[in-house]
Amino acid sequence: MNVPFYGHVRQYQSIQSEIDANMREVLESGNYVMGPMLKRFEGEFAAYHGMKHAVGVGNGTDALWLSFMALGIGSGDECITTTNTFFATAEAIWIAGATAVFVDSDPKTNCIDPARIEAAITPKTKAIVPVHLYGQCADMKAIRAIADKHGLFVIEDNAQGIGASGNGFRIGELSDAVCTSFIIQKNLGTFGDGGAVVTNNSKVDAAIRRLRNHGSDKRSCHSMGFNSRLDDLHAAVLSAKLKHIDECNDLRRKWAARYTSCLKDAAGITLPYESPGYRHVFHLYVVETKNPAHRDPLLDFLNKAGIDAKCHYPIAIHQQEGYPWGKQARIAGPIPNSERNAASCISLPMFPELTAEEVDYTIEKVLDWNRGVAAA
Ligand SMILES: Cc1ncc(COP(=O)(O)O)c(C=O)c1O
Numbered sequence: 001m002n003v004p005f006y007g008h009v010r011q012y013q014s015i016q017s018e019i020d021a022n023m024r025e026v027l028e029s030g031n032y033v034m035g036p037m038l039k040r041f042e043g044e045f046a047a048y049h050g051m052k053h054a055v056g057v058g059n060g061t062d063a064l065w066l067s068f069m070a071l072g073i074g075s076g077d078e079c080i081t082t083t084n085t086f087f088a089t090a091e092a093i094w095i096a097g098a099t100a101v102f103v104d105s106d107p108k109t110n111c112i113d114p115a116r117i118e119a120a121i122t123p124k125t126k127a128i129v130p131v132h133l134y135g136q137c138a139d140m141k142a143i144r145a146i147a148d149k150h151g152l153f154v155i156e157d158n159a160q161g162i163g164a165s166g167n168g169f170r171i172g173e174l175s176d177a178v179c180t181s182f183i184i185q186k187n188l189g190t191f192g193d194g195g196a197v198v199t200n201n202s203k204v205d206a207a208i209r210r211l212r213n214h215g216s217d218k219r220s221c222h223s224m225g226f227n228s229r230l231d232d233l234h235a236a237v238l239s240a241k242l243k244h245i246d247e248c249n250d251l252r253r254k255w256a257a258r259y260t261s262c263l264k265d266a267a268g269i270t271l272p273y274e275s276p277g278y279r280h281v282f283h284l285y286v287v288e289t290k291n292p293a294h295r296d297p298l299l300d301f302l303n304k305a306g307i308d309a310k311c312h313y314p315i316a317i318h319q320q321e322g323y324p325w326g327k328q329a330r331i332a333g334p335i336p337n338s339e340r341n342a343a344s345c346i347s348l349p350m351f352p353e354l355t356a357e358e359v360d361y362t363i364e365k366v367l368d369w370n371r372g373v374a375a376a
Helices: 008-014 016-029 036-049 060-070 088-095 140-150 202-211 232-242 245-263 292-304 336-344 356-375
Strands: 053-057 078-081 099-102 125-128 153-157 177-181 195-199 285-289 329-331 345-348
Touching: 008 016, 016 036, 016 232, 036 053, 036 195, 036 232, 053 060, 053 202, 060 088, 060 153, 060 177, 060 195, 060 202, 078 088, 088 099, 125 140, 140 153, 195 202, 232 245, 245 285, 245 356, 285 292, 285 336, 292 336, 292 345, 292 356, 336 345
Parallel strands: 078 099, 078 125, 099 329, 125 153, 153 177
Antiparallel strands: 053 195, 177 195, 285 345
């Protein structure tokens, strides 16, 4: 049996008539950039978060650095984040001209460890950039408390956690801006690239609206800006898919629960940890081999069995060749948890349209491997 890692086509087929109808509406309207479909989706996306504003931009990376710029973060400023995330989190800090400061992640959730943040704060610190890694919110209450104490911005990298929530908080409620990616493999993905910033701050919203459109909010009038808009055709796809995001996340949670209940006794691996009271939306279902030396053999074993398991992210940002490429970066304190996560992570297939047979076959193969390790 072959188990794919992504189910893009299955998802398209499951709601094809809704996506096609929205796309046809755009095509027949003649409005393809900054048109009514983008406006409609932005309204729907803001409402989904219970927030005032959503601005569609070109991709999730742009959402991050446009937010930094809109908040006035740039050269000489420091932003605190983690190294066990997708590269773009740090890349966006560098694009904005700021310094990336890396602290360790929590050993259980793999999100930023709030207990490590205060020691990394200097007079130059301007923001904390927590990543809701794999689909589970970072501890935003603790992060907000630190930010308030030190007068810092909080920008959520929510590329992976649409629809997630924490214990007593929603995404967006405790930050200055939420940055989302709509690249196809995300929980809410379009057929290509896209992103958005969600915020209650009307100044941030207005600044990003100008910055994404050549510094213009009025025809022929410009200040310095960029071209980073979410196309109406992407907004059409996203508007159709947004209506199903909660049920899709429920399906992800269902498959995660099945993995967890069947793999809980596999001694060679650690399973994902869901913090009490949190809604983890399992963008990725990431196990860790207890022995990092077992990671590549397990990955190879699964791949050879036809299971398209992957790693997110096997090389932490500070371990990338050439780091930091002449950019400003600082590692604050030891970061053993981020390094352990990078060395031992394996993502099992996870998407809403998986079948029970595919999940059970994956479980069977992980258990086969685990028996082999126990016997060795
Ligand atoms: C955590 C994280 N941050 C930022 C990004 C950047 O998003 P994009 O690829 O849309 O630029 C991604 C995904 O690709 C991501 O997973």
